[in-house]
Amino acid sequence: MTVMEAINKVHLQICGISKRFGGLQALEDISIDIQKNTIHGIIGPNGAGKTTLFNIITGQIRPDQGTIKLDGQTLPYLKPNQLVPLGITRTFQNIRLFKEMSVMENVLIGQHVHTPTPILSIILNGSKARYWEEVAKNEAENALKFVGLENKADEMVKNLSYGQQRLVEFARALAAKPKIILLDEPAAGMNPTEKANLLRLVLLLKEKGYTIVLIEHDMKVVMNICQTITVLDHGKKIAEGQPEMIRKHPEVIKAYLGKGV
Ligand SMILES: Nc1ncnc2c1ncn2[C@@H]1O[C@H](COP(=O)(O)OP(=O)(O)OP(=O)(O)O)[C@@H](O)[C@H]1O
Ligand SMILES: [Mg+2]
Incomplete structure (x- = not known):
């Protein structure tokens, strides 16, 4: 691989990110390259500091410091909704x-930024929104499928099991047609x-x-499906590499002492 090819493979770049909450250094100078079309744990x-990094x-x-680059371009500070059209959910x-809305309505909300009419008019069947309603519904149906x-589309979310509600969240993120999807403990609370x-x-x-960034506590899962793993501890990056290397890394074992890596 040439240097240029290696650079082109970096999809999302976290560059020197630091964040302090009062007296707590939640993240300290964190840099991570997320390669295209990988599952990065x-x-x-x-x-x-895992969720803070996603936030x-x-x-x-x-x-407080640092930048995020997408396909080599530094992103300005954006609001969450502005990232969806860039392909990050x-x-x-x-x-x-x-909880009091239907599964379909919840999934539609994830992609309203793609449509030029406000989400409410889509939900309320506003006449101007008919075309975009169709487009959005189509994507939502695909994601639910x-x-x-797909057979729960009209069910109220509160009537679904916890595991199913997790899948609705997943579908909502997918319906927005991302290139990069960030999953924060997506399997938490699910049965085997x-x-x-x-x-x-x-x-x-x-x-x-897709490029997938996965926060997950279950080591077996992470070791099995991720190509690269970054390990954070007390806001610092203590290790990064392929599962085999991470499994044996002394710092990682120390951080997880007694937790059975
Ligand atoms: N908005 C906030 N204000 C103050 N402190 C915060 C805030 N968000 C997170 N923290 C603190 O920053 C640290 C990192 O939190 P974070 O949620 O990123 O950890 P995490 O790695 O996701 O942990 P977990 O595995 O429990 O989800 C914690 O000590 C947390 O209490
Ligand atoms: Mg977290």
């Missing part, structure tokens, strides 16, 4: 769904069958050409 003990990438939080560690919830299904879907996404 981010692991680390509770409070390591910075997606504009929920501003870093995420799911949340704590499910963020409108992908996660296997649901988890295996979710992992199958993540692997399918990779086959389809």
Whole structure:
């Protein structure tokens, strides 16, 4: 591989990100290259700074220092919605769904930024929105089909199991047609069958050409499906590399002491 080819493969670049919350250094000078079309795992003990990193990438939080580059271009500080058209979407560690709304409505909300009319007019069937409603609905239906919830489209979210609600979040992130999808502990709270299904879907996404950044506590999962793993501990990057290397890394073992890496 030439140097230029290597650079072109970097999809998302986290460059020297630092973030302090009062007296707590949540992230300290973190740099990570996420290669195109890989599953990149981010692991680390509770409070390591994993979610904060996602919050910075997606504009929920501003870093004190550092930049995010997409395909080599430095992104200005954007609001979360402005990232969706650039091809970055995420799911949340704590499910963020409108429980009293239908599955379809929740998934539609994820992609309203792609359509020129406000989401409410789509939901309320506003006449001007008919064309975009069709486009958005089509994407939402595809996403629901992908996660296997097509027959739950009209069900209220609160009537779904927890595992199914996690899949609705996943579908919502997918319906926005991202290139990069950030998954913050997507399998948390799922039973083993649901988890295996979710992992199958993540692997399918990779086959389809997506770039996936995965925060996950289950070491077996991370070791099995990620090509590269970054380990954070107390806001610092303590290791990065292929699963085999991470598994044996002394710093990683120390950080997880007694947690059975
Ligand atoms: N908005 C905030 N204000 C103050 N402190 C925060 C804020 N967000 C996160 N923190 C703190 O920053 C540290 C990193 O939190 P973060 O949620 O990024 O960790 P994490 O690696 O995702 O942990 P977990 O595995 O428990 O989800 C924690 O000590 C947390 O309490
Ligand atoms: Mg977290």
